[in-house]
Amino acid sequence: MPESFSGGLYVAPIAGIIALIFAGYLVARIKRVDPGTEKMKEIAEAIHEGAMAFLFREYRTLIYFILAMTIVIVVAGVMTQGAGSMKPATAIAYLVGTICSLGAGFIGMNVATLANVRTTNAARQGANQALGVAFSGGAVMGMSVVGLGLLGLGIISIIFKDPAIINGFALGASSIALFGRVGGGIYTKAADVGADLVGKVEAGIPEDDPRNPAVIADNVGDNVGDVAGMGADLFESYVGSIIAGIALGSAMSSNSVNAALLPIYIAAAGVIAAIIGTFFVRTNEGARAQSALNTGTLVASILAIAFTYFLSTSLLPDIGLNVFGATVAGLLAGVLIGKITEYYTADRFNPVKEIAKASQTGTATNIIAGISTGMMSTALPIVVIVVAILLAYKLAGLYGIALAAVGMLSTTGMVVAVDAYGPIADNAGGIAEMSGLEPGVRKITDALDAVGNTTAAIGKGFAIGSAALTALALFSAYTKAADIQAIDITQPNVVAGLFIGGMLPFLFSALTMQAVGRAAFDMIEEVRRQFRSIPGLMEGKARPDYANCVRISTGAALREMIIPGLLAVVVPLAVGLIPGLGKEALGGLLAGALVSGFLLAVMMANAGGAWDNAKKYIEGGQYGGKGSEAHAAAVNGDTVGDPFKDTSGPSLNILIKLMTIVSLVFAPLFM
């Protein structure tokens, strides 16, 4: 990176600070809302405490992980002296990356647990008031992700001006995403399954009943998994795509300074687009929540496209139109994958209806229908990604692929805002139930929550699509960093890498699913124990020990993620270092993991979403409604889908990105 960058690079931290200021404004707005009755405040405080307890426990574990990675980076840097060596300063970038991602998660979780109870209270006035608070809470997460991403990345770029060091920032983001998504995914499902199985099924008390000892853990889980986990995942994709764009841009033969700056400028423009977009969500007086969110997203997307057109044609006059085309291809691919996800998971389309219909003949046919829907749903997203890749490459080479990823992620602020809105609305419903508020409040929060389910499914599709494009862009950066001329699959070591890489997502999914099983089992035992041993609990006279359930979920989540986490770091390093395999085999491994990881992630997310909504469809009165045999079958399907869509599936996003970033950062070791 030449010195001439310095001026342009300042755009990143400035845009980051703007996003954070806007987040601060939103926080102030949220805080002005009344949190409601004493009972509500007490419950909200328990959820807040639980969320913070998870975060601090996670930090304690993370310190060791971060320390170990830092030492490995420094040692590898000292070992590989000379040209193309690793630089020990990468460790600094790494640390800043972890801090920024953790910061975004910390702010997001804090504000989500402020916003949930205020959403409940606002719902006592009306749906629009509640939507405003819930969405503002989500927008704080969105602004924190893009704000801290750009701020940290900008500072590291300005100080070091070396792509090899900046990569460390992405590795930091990836490490936190691993803990957030995998650990968070295990946490949320262990709490959910534990609360449901003992509470609803065994004790026969309704969902979100305050007598259920796991109810707080369950509500904490929504924040841990769907706010912090999802945010860390998209934080990783966001900075990863920008970094790949910088790396491939600075390697261009002509106008490389502007080419490297363009991704930063597009991201900065995306921040402004997202901020403007948020105002269109709130001004929709009287409209349905879904269409309000859609309008906001649409405005942000159109603005991002317009800004990108202006930026790419002025910064790169000769290839600007081509680069613009590549960026838009990525952005449109993101939108299309979201729409396809909606088709396969929303109950107004055939796939979900077919699963509901298959539930009539029992659980087995419900499961087969769900799995085959999930498998079927991989076809179109693959076509979309393939067309986007081919188009972006034809227009602007490997740089075009990186810009497609940047384009897809340019509206991250808005996507995260819409996504994080869901768990806040979900929590708000739980608080309404537990505080014994009037049924009308619950009805409003339920409506908001239902919208949240759809946005969550679309958000998952977006997260997977962006993970795939980001990983592909980082893969290209890896081949350049490792000085690889070709990764030839007619060579057996590359085939070996491809096989091992393809297998890892299967192994990773198996491990995370079994982890949920074990963690849920611990939780079930604890809930049963409390029902047995606390006198007066069922009668509502005694308070359950919520904190202990939170503790168990937290401990299990962090314990269970050690092996899958190590796998994601150790296997690529091993394949790269083992003689006879080496850097080309590692390239094969990354490609294999990218392909099978993307496919499994789409399959699991969509099968899970479809099962969930098939159950809701039956609960809406189809095929006998609640209590029918079809409903019992659909509940089973939904339970299978829980770890699919909330743990194993999303964890694969992290796996494919983390392995690629590890390979990129440690590339000098394999040369």
Next chain:
Amino acid sequence: MPESFSGGLYVAPIAGIIALIFAGYLVARIKRVDPGTEKMKEIAEAIHEGAMAFLFREYRTLIYFILAMTIVIVVAGVMTQGAGSMKPATAIAYLVGTICSLGAGFIGMNVATLANVRTTNAARQGANQALGVAFSGGAVMGMSVVGLGLLGLGIISIIFKDPAIINGFALGASSIALFGRVGGGIYTKAADVGADLVGKVEAGIPEDDPRNPAVIADNVGDNVGDVAGMGADLFESYVGSIIAGIALGSAMSSNSVNAALLPIYIAAAGVIAAIIGTFFVRTNEGARAQSALNTGTLVASILAIAFTYFLSTSLLPDIGLNVFGATVAGLLAGVLIGKITEYYTADRFNPVKEIAKASQTGTATNIIAGISTGMMSTALPIVVIVVAILLAYKLAGLYGIALAAVGMLSTTGMVVAVDAYGPIADNAGGIAEMSGLEPGVRKITDALDAVGNTTAAIGKGFAIGSAALTALALFSAYTKAADIQAIDITQPNVVAGLFIGGMLPFLFSALTMQAVGRAAFDMIEEVRRQFRSIPGLMEGKARPDYANCVRISTGAALREMIIPGLLAVVVPLAVGLIPGLGKEALGGLLAGALVSGFLLAVMMANAGGAWDNAKKYIEGGQYGGKGSEAHAAAVNGDTVGDPFKDTSGPSLNILIKLMTIVSLVFAPLFM
């Protein structure tokens, strides 16, 4: 292929004829066994008729498919004139390939439906007599596969002496395998689910009850799926691996004649080894059936290794030991994958026990445990295949990989014999039940059938492993035939191919699973109709219309396989021909499909096998035994596993081989 081949090539048809003579001897032996009572003969005749009805309906559909393929080959041959062009004579090889595979299936099915009733009758004398008849029936299928494979391949080689034309023979085998495995897989599960769901669950009559209209179709299904389908699958792998060995051997720089002949010699020696092995199954007076089968397999394997050592060191004095090593690596990989399969699917090991344990908390946890077991079980087979590939390549280059496949498949005669024994024993039990024989007979056939379940699971592992190695060897042959220098995954068109290829097994599995669902639904409707409209059926006074159930299963199976079948042929051709994709993208597609197809096939086969045995484990008295909640959950798991392990999983073997062979045969079109 130089003229000097001619002498050596005659070994193939001679060995083929020896195998067929031995098969004839076995048929005569089986026919000498008394088929039992009139009632038994009548039921056996119905099964035989049903099996033949399926075959002849299949032939009628096949004629159009074969005709279309023949025209395509001839037209492509006429279109691509000049060097490296397709030769119209390939069509002749193609036709001979289809005829040989069909012939093996026809003989195998005929003899299996002779042997089933004679096994029942022999069981009235004792377990060893019954084992002898059932295994002889299986051995006829085994000998027909290797006999007709070597005979046909030998004749085509002697006449044309051109690897490009000989490839047509493999394409013929592949076409039949498509119909046999995919159509057969749909047939068998539609009949099975239809018979079970209405008969056992709705009408409350036991399995194999003659009042069930679908009972004959169910027994026919065992033959269609597990005899003809499995046989066609291994016939394809068998000739495919030999053909790849011939192609890569004749491309060697030195001693290419002997290198090309070696695969044929090893296969011929394998025939002798298998024949000797069969005698060790029958002489085990008083021993358990499983250990008798194991002894026979072990003897055949050891003999094959010894013969291979002698052949490779004498034919290729300079690199003989290396080639021997590669061959043994393949053979051992086959054995190891079988053992790993056994670990994940037999109830004396932890995975099945864990699934049974998870059934206590309901269907959802049973399903999650089964799927995660299936996913987990992909890890070790991948490691085995990777080590075998790397070792074989290190020892003898690409030729070594082809020889590893030949080595794995050298004992095909024995593997098919052991595999086809299972459905014969299963049928024998059904006939005993339907004929109302004394319970002791059913007990003996049940014991033989239980062994058959284990051998079937191991056989499935072997079929997948051999499909992967064969496809890889054919993939190498394709890169040579299409004159490809490198398939570089840093190129976006190759990445596009990789993504599309990786997706196809998911799509193919979804389509075949949905096909089973629809076909089973047709069957359920028909069985219900007969129960409703045939007076006196439930009282045993009237005979159900078995033939109509057979007709429905047959029609559904052939109708439902059109789309997945077309997919396997059309997509590779399209990717190879579309500008911007081309032959390298097609290479990427084949690699992607190979990796994700292998993984999904292993996952589905092992999850299915594990669910099946978890159910049997509970039925053995664990966790409350039959009728308990755990059992109900395990039955659901088993039903989900049925299309996994018997339709979708095995169909993927065909998909990955067929697409590779199509690419190999039509390679000149892409140049």
